Amino acid sequence: MLADWLAGIDLTTLLFVAFVFLMMIGVPIAYALGAATLLVVHAQGMPGVFMPQTTYNATDSFPLMAVPFFVFAGYLMEFGGLSRRLVNFAESLIGHIRGGHGAVTILACIFFSAISGSGPATVAAVGAIMIPAMIRAGYGPAFSGAVASTGGTIGIMIPPSNPMIIYGVVGNVSITGLFIAGIVPGLLTGAFLILVVWWLCLRRGIPGTGKRHGPADIWRAFVSAFWALLAPVIVLGGIYAGVFTPTEASVVAVAYGLFAGTAIYRELNWERLYRAALFAVVVCGTVTIMVGLAGAFGRLLTTFQVPQQIGAFILDLSGNWIVVMLAISALLIVVGTFMETLATIIILTPILLPVVTKLGVDPIHFGIILVVTSEIGFLTPPLGANLFVAMQIARTSIEAISRAVLPLILALIVLTVALVLLPELSLFLPRLLQ
Known part of the structure; x- marks a missing residue:
């Protein structure tokens, strides 16, 4: 029936x-x-048998193994005391400027992003330290949460990035190339957000920490954070030098996190190790289920020739790659408000990547735009993963934090347009290192 x-x-x-x-x-x-x-x-x-076969095939990928290891490494370094030392070092550098707590939050997110590869994990690690500090400095709970959640978006821009890994697997694009291409946009995002936070603090009359650190203080903070700062150098340096693949680098990151947390800082005991493993398993279990079932969904889309139909429709609208990329960026921002980033990448990459490559857009450039627009999805309800993490730490409402984050979302949209119009911001470094 x-x-x-x-x-x-x-x-x-x-x-x-x-x-x-x-x-x-x-x-x-x-x-x-x-x-x-x-x-x-x-x-x-x-x-x-279609469902189990396609689900298994979607998750049976060697590069995909990097995701759980990078997630686990991020939690190891959070519970091992590395994130706190990164925050202290960032504060010694720029904490004295107006809006210094916000600027320190963004800079610490940049440091931690080079370890975790995850936006919500970055918010949790840095926000747990900086959100209470910002509230004490007069930022207010909502604005404090907005700054931390926006800083956390850099977690998927600065390599290693879990969304970049997923995009590379689905689109058959070089993950190493994506990692290299994400460096400049990620640093540019951090610098731009620091500038916007400084301006917002200036308007709100929020001062800096009031304490300017001298060279001796900065050196002590650097020495304390040295082993934490060394983690991205080892992991990313090994990838770019060709010593190991991104997947192998993720295992190196876990080994380094265990070493630094137990032998160097001695804060990673059995209880904290268990909590780090538990959080990583929960996150990665969700990712694996989503990747597998989205793979089956995508196979049906291909069978019904949906990508070809959508591609033809988009190409009929305009043959100008800039117009198409701006339209796709707007679409991705809207989709990101209700769909999780990894699901967005898995479902839309097979549909949109063939369209943009026909127009001459480099797959690596498109991947960076896809990740940047996904950043904005982390900040927009009803999904807004970063907002919900920051909201719990700041003890404020989703409505209040959603209003406070609007100027920062606008800044990210401006940055997205700049990255679309200037592909070399993403591509010059990969081409230079080829």
Whole structure:
């Protein structure tokens, strides 16, 4: 009976309607993807083995193994005391300027991003230290949370980046090339956000910490944070020098985190190690389920030639790559408000990447734009993963923090437009190091 009724419905329409409906009623995205796929598989009369086969094939990827290891490494370095020392070093450098606590938060996020590869993890590690400090300095809970959550978006820009790894796997793009290409946009994002936070603090009358650190203080903070600062040098330096692959680098990061947390700083005991492993398992379990079920969903899209149809529609609108890239950027920002970043990348990469490459856009450049627009999705309800992490630390409402983050979102949109119009900001470094 159900099969007869489903047979009269266009299967592409059924796939998307079922997916959107399930998300609207609160079903987690991964399960919404799987249920919509299973419904269409049943309606199509496809073999039941389609789901387990495609789900397994989507997760059976050597580069994908880097994600759980980088996540685990980030938590090891958070519980091992590395993040606190990075914050102290950042404060010794720029804490005295107006809005110094906010600037320190952004700079510390840049440091920690080169270890964690995750936006919410960066917010949790740095925000746990800096959000209370900003509240004591007069920022207010909402603005403090907004600054930390925006700084956390750099976590997916500065390599290693988990979304870049997923994009590289799905789009068959060099992950090392993506990592190199993310350095300049990531640093540019951090510098731009520091400038915006300084301006907002100037308008709000928020002072700096009032304490200018001398060379001796900066040196002591640097020595204390040396082993933490050395982590990205070893991990990223090894990748760029060709000593190991990004996947092997993730294992090196875990080994280094264990070494620094136990032998150097001696803060990583059995209890903290267990908590780091527990958090990493929860995060990576979610990612694995999503990647697998989204892979099955994407296989159906390919079977029904949805990417070709959407590509033809976009190309009919304009043959100018700038117009197309700006339109896609706007689409990705909207999609990011209700869809998790990794799901967005997995679903839309097979659809959009062939379109932009036909127009001459470099796949690495498109990957950077995809990641930058995903940053904004971390800051926009109803999803807003970074906002919810910061909201819990700051003990404020989602409404208040959403209003406070609007000027910072506008700054990220301006930066996105600049990166679209100036591809060399992303591409000159990979080309230089080729």
